[in-house]
Amino acid sequence: MTDWRPPLVLVGAWLGLLALLALTVTLAYVPLGAGNAVVSLAIGTIKAALVAAIFMELRHRGGLTLVFAGAGLFWLGILLWLGSMDFLTRT
C-alpha cells in the first residue's frame, strides 16, 4: 500500500464547495427579495469557478484547452443572452 493522500488543494476546494453549499441553503431562508437570486447566482458562479480551476485543473492548462473551456462559457452566454431577450421584451 502506498500512503497516497489527496492533495490539500483538492480537499480545500471540496470543503470550500461544501461551505458555499451551506451558505446557499442558509441564505435561501433569509428574505432578501430580488437579492436572493443575485446571491444564489453569485455563489453558483464561485462554485463553478472552483470546479473549473481546481478539479478540472484549468489553472494548469493553456492554449487550446482554455479555448474550449472558454467556448463553453461563451455558449452559456448565448443561451442567457438570447433566452433573456424573450423574457425581457414580452408585453
Add this chain to the structure above:
Amino acid sequence: MSETNYLTTDYTLRSWFLTTDHKRIAILYFASLIFFFFIGGAAATAMRIELATPQADLVSSDAYNRLFTMHGIIMVWFFLIPSIPNTLGNFIVPLMIGARDLAFPRLNLMSWYIFMLGGSTTLFAIFAGGIDTGWTFYTPFSTLYSNSYVIVAAAGVFIAGFSSILTGLNFIVTIHRLRAPGLTWYRLPLFLWSLYATSVILVLATPVLAITLLLMATERFFGVGIFDPRIGGDPLLFQHLFWFYSHPAVYIMILPGMGVINELVSCFSRKQVFGYKFVAWCSLAIAAVGFLVWGHHMFVSGQSLVASLVFSFMSFIVAVPSAIKVFNWTATLHKGSIHFDAPMLYALAFIGLFTIGGLTGLFLACLAFDVHATDTYFVVAHFHYIMVGGMVTAYFGGLHYWWPKITGRLYSEYWARTAAVLIFFGFNLTFFPQFILGAEGMPRRYHVYPPEFQVWNVLSSGGAAILAVAYLMPLFYLGYSAFFGKRAPANPWDAPGLEWQTSSPPPEFNFTTQPLVTRAPYQYNEAFEAKPQNA
C-alpha cells in the same frame, strides 16, 4: 483480403464486446442502429397505415400519440444523431487521418455501452406502456398531466446524451492530435471538417438537454416551480432550453451527411471539391450560427415579438453557409467526369432533397407563413426532407461508398442502384403530398382527418410502402455481400484518401507503415472507369 484484418484477428464474442478497436466498435454501433431504425420505422409504418383512411381503423388516439412519440424519440436519439458519426465516423476518422485508432479507445467502447443502456431504458419505457408527450417532452403536459412513462424515457435520452458527448470529445481530440505527418488542416478531407463541427455541437449542446430533462424530472417528482407558472415557473423556459439543444441537434444530424456528400460528389465527378476552404469553414459557421436560431420553433408559443424577429433573421443567416455548400457541390459536378454508381445516386438525391428541405425551412423562418403552417404537415414534410431525404440518404450513400473498405467485399451494383432509385421515388411520394396537406391546413399528430385530405394521405401511405421496401433491400444485398460478395481491392474507387491506401478490410491497427501526406485532398485521376460490381 489481407491475411489478418480487424475482422479475423479474433472470432470470440468477448473479442467483440470488449474490443477497443474503432472499426469493431463502429460495427457494434452499426448493428445497434439497424435495430433501432427498424423499430422507429415500424412505428412510422403503423402510422401511415392508420392515415390511409380518414377514420380511426387501426389504433386509438392514445395509441397513436404513443406511436409518433416512439417514432420521434427512437429516430432522433437512437438513429439519426449517432448514425453517421458513430458508424461511418468511428470507422473512417482514424483511417482518414492515418492514425491507429481514436485518441481514447476505451472511452469509445464505453460510449457504445452507455448508448445501449440509454436505448434499453427508452425501449423499456416504450414497451412497458409508452410515452405520449411527443419527442419534445413539452411542459406542462410532460410534468403535470401525462400518465405515461415520461421520466423513464427521458432518463434513456439523458443517458444516451453522455454517449454523444464522449464521441464528440473523442473526435475533437483525435482530429487535433493524431493527424499523420503532413496532414495539415487544409489537407483534411471535408468529411472530417464536418465531423469536427458536429463534435463541437455535441459537446456544447448536449449538456443543456441533460439539464433540461433533469429540471423536467425535478418539477414532475418534487413539484419545484421551474416551468409551471402557478408555482413560480415559466412554461416557455422549457422550450428555450429544449430547443437550445434540439435545433443545433438538427445540425448534429445533417452536418455529417454533408460531409459524406463532399466525398461522394468529389469521387464520382473525379474532381476536387469546388471552393474547399469555403465548404470547410461553412461547416463551422453552421455549427456556430445554428446555436442562434432556436426561437424559430417558438414563433406561436407566446415568445416576444422582438425575440421572434431576431430568431427569424438569424434563421435566414444560417441558411447561407448551407446554400454555399449546395452551390459548391453543384459547381464540383460542372464539367466533371460523372459516374452514376450507387453512392453517387444517393449523393445526387441528397442535393435535391436537402435543397427542398432547406428552402421550405426558409418559408417557416418567415413569421407570417409560420403562423399559418405551425403544427401542420408542412412542418412534418420540411423536416423529413432534411432528416430522411438528406441525412438518411447521405448515410446510405456513405455506407455504399465505404462498404468495400468496411467488409472487404463488393456488393451488387444493380441492386444498389435499384434501391437508390426506389428510395428517391418512395421518399418523394411519401413526403411531397405532406407539403400540400400542410398548406391546406391538415394538423400533425392526429389519426383522424376530414375526408377531403384522403387522396394526399393515400399517396403518402403508398409512398411509405415503397420506401419501406426500398429500405429493406440493402439489408438483403449488403447482407449477401458481407458473406458471399467478391473480394474488394484496397482501392475500388481509385480514390486518393488515406483510408483507401490500406487493405480492405484494414488490419487491426490500420496501417503497416505511418502514412505521410504530401498533397491536398481530392487529387483524382480522371481516367478512372472500373466499377466495383459483384454481379
